[in-house]
Amino acid sequence: MGRRARTRRVATTAALLATAMTISLAAGCTTPGEGRDDGRPPTREQDQSPEQTPTATDSVLAVKIDNIRRARPQTGIAAADIVYVEQVEGGLSRLMAVYATKLPKAVGPVRSARESDLELLRQFDEPTLAFSGAQRKLLPLIDKAPLNAQPPGETSGAYYRGTDKPAPHNLYLRPARLLSSAPGPGALTTTGFRYGAAPSGGTADTSETVRYPAASFTFSWSESRGRWLVSQDGAPTVQTDGKRLAPATVVVQYVKIRKSDYHDSNGNYTPYTETVGSGKAKVLRDGRAYDVGWKRATPTDGTEFTTEHGSPVNFAKGQVWVVYAKAV
Template identity: 70%
Template sequence: MSGMSTVCRGSRARRAERGATVGALLAAVVTGALLAGCTMTGTGDDGRGQGNGRRDDRTSAPPAGSVLAVKIDNVSAARPQTGLDAADIVYAEQVEGGLSRLMAVYATKFPEAVGPVRSARESDLELLRQFDEPTLAFSGAQGKLLPLIDRAPLHAETPEDTDGAYFRGDEKPVPHNLYLRPDDLIDSPPGPDALTTGFRFGPAPSGGTPEDSRTVRYPAARFTFTWSGDRERWLVSMDGTPTITTDDVRVAPATVIVQRVTVRASRFHDYLGNNTPYTETVGSGRAEVLRDGKVFDAKWERKSATDGTTFTTTDGEPMNFAKGQVWVVYTGAR
C-alpha cells in the first residue's frame, strides 16, 4: 500500500500546483502538445484540458494485480466505443441531464485500446471499494471531487498521471476522442480472482420467465437487451442503436442485471449547473437477472463498501450468472 500512498500524495501536490499556474501555462502547454503530439488531459465534461499527458515525477505504477476500471463516454458523439466487448463487467449509471455513462472493468484480458475515456463521478469511489487496490482510468473530474479521489484507496490514473498510456483519436471531436492503452498502464491483467464482486457463475436456477427483450430507461438514455438464441447472449442496443465496437463487434453479455437502487442528488454539479446523481450501491433491494433467454426476480445485498454484491433468488438461494461478460445497469428503485 505504500506505493499507492506515494502516487496519491504526488497527485495532490501536482493538482495544487496546477491550480496556481494553469492560467499562465495553458497556452504554452497547448503549443507544446501540438508540436510534440502529446495527449491533452480532459478536466471534466467540458473537454477543456490541462497538462501534457506526462508525469515525469511518477514514483510507482499500478500493481500487476490491479483491476482496471475505465470510465467510458456514452453519448451518441462517443460511439462506437472501443474495447467495450473485452470487459469482464460493464456498469451503467445515470449522470447529469439524465444521460448515461459506463464503467468497464478488466481483469482477465486487456484490449489494445479502450475508450473514449471520460470523467469520474463520486459514486465510482463507493463502487470500486469492493476491489483490492483498483486502478481507475478517467479523463479528470471537477475540482471539488479531486481531493476525494486522491484520498480513495485506489490508483487514480489520468492522462497527466501517465507516461504515454493515453492518446487522442482523429475520428471524433474533443472531448469524445481520448483513449487508453491498458498495456501501457498495467503490465498484465490480474486474472479472474481479482474480481471480488460477490458474483457467482454456474447453472441457472429453476423457474424464470422467458424474456426476448428488456429495456431500461433513464430520463435521456435507454438500454435495450435482446436475447439471441444463436449466440446465447443478450445483444446490447443504446438509445435504439445496436452497440457495435470500432472493431465491428456486437457487444453481447451473457448476463444482464437490472439493479434497483437509490439514485439521489449528490453535493456536486457539472459546469452547466446540473446536479450530479449519486448511485447508492451499498444496501439491499430488488433486481432482475437476465440469462439464458429468461428473467429471474432476485434480491441484492452489499453490506459495506468493501464487500461485493450478492444476489439471491426470491427463495433465498444463490443466484448464479451465466459465464461471460456481465452488465449491471443501475436504475432507480420502484
C-alpha cells in the first residue's frame, strides 16, 4: 500500500491513538502553557511487538522535537539537514528536525504536532511526519494532509520510552523503523534553499539572539569550527552524546504569528506561524549577517531568499536552522 493511501485510511491517526496499542488521547501537558499532547508513548511491552518492514521512500522524515528545559539534552538533532524553530503555547518553542541525507539511530524526545506544521510540510513530496499526538480537532486535518502520519502505534517498535527523563519528555523514535534508508539530498530540492559561495556584502557578525516570550536562542560564530554554536535560554545546547549543536547556516525569518483555532486544556491558544507569503529575513553564514527578503508563493512552493537586488542567497554547506520570529 502506498504512503498516500495509508494517510487516507479512515481514522488512521485518531483510531490508532485512541485504541490501538492501548494508546490514549487523554494525556495532558505537564508544563503550564505548553501545548497539550493527546497521544501517550507506548509502554515497554508494546515496544517489544513484532517489527514491521520500513517504508521505502524518496521524501524526508520530519520529527517534532520537545524543546522545553526538561526535554534537554536531546538526541539525534545534529544529524538533521534542517531544523525549524517555531513558537508554541506560553511563548515556548518547539523544533521540527528534517532528515534526508542521514538517519540517526534515535531521535527525541518526540512531542505533538501543530496546525502550522501541515502548511510547512507541503513543500515536501509526501513527507513522513513523526509526532507524539495532536489535539483532537487537529487529527482529521492530519489524516487528510498529503503526508505519511506516524504517531505511536502506527508502526510497531518505532517508538520507545527512555529512562533518562520523566514522561512525557522521554518518547524517542527509531527512524530506521519508519524508513528503509535516507532518501538523499534530492529530497531537499523542493525547499527552495540554494547552497554555494557566500553572497557579496553583509556585515561581520559573531552573535545573534532571537527571543520568544518564554524562550531564547543565541547563535555564536566559531571561527575554529566554521559553525554557529547554539545556546538556548542562556546555556549551550548539547545532545545526549555531549555534541554541541552547530549549524553552518542560520536563517532568522520574520513571519506573521497569529492565534490559531486550537487551544490546550488551560485555554492557551496555539500560535499559527504563517510560512506562506513574503517578508524580511537575516541569513547568518561564515561569520557574517545578510539582510535579505523571503518569498513563498503557495504551500507547495519552497522559500526563496534573495538580496535587495533580487539575487538568490546561497547557504553554506551543512545543517540549516530556520528560526521563525514574529515580524514587527
